[in-house]
Ligand SMILES: [Ca+2]
């Protein structure tokens with residue numbers, strides 16, 4: 001129940017924040033793939049509640065993302081509501097740490113997600 005309330009409040013607050021936050025772009029390597037910060041779904045340089053909302057908006061088809069790796073907060077190779085919940089748990093409940101890269105870098109794990 002707490003997770004649902006956190007998710008709902010995160011969505012409402014984050015949605016408001018997302019409307020005012022532009023999406024930036026991190027530098028690439030020259031091979032087309034860009035470095036990223038896992039969890040910084042909206043590419044504004046910080047990982048916060050707005051990113052959780054961005055992930056849900058992306059899943060709902062209301063946002064576009066070129067860096068799917070950044071949205072895969074739990075690094076399971078898929079983007080789902082679990083990523084939004086994982087981020088909220090990390091930010092507000094002392095949940096598990098976000099997998100690398102938590103600073104600008106590249107995905108150390110193999111998956112089908114990319115960051116362009
Ligand atoms: Ca962000």
Ligand SMILES: [Ca+2]
Nearest residue numbers: 072074076078
């Ligand atoms: Ca995931």
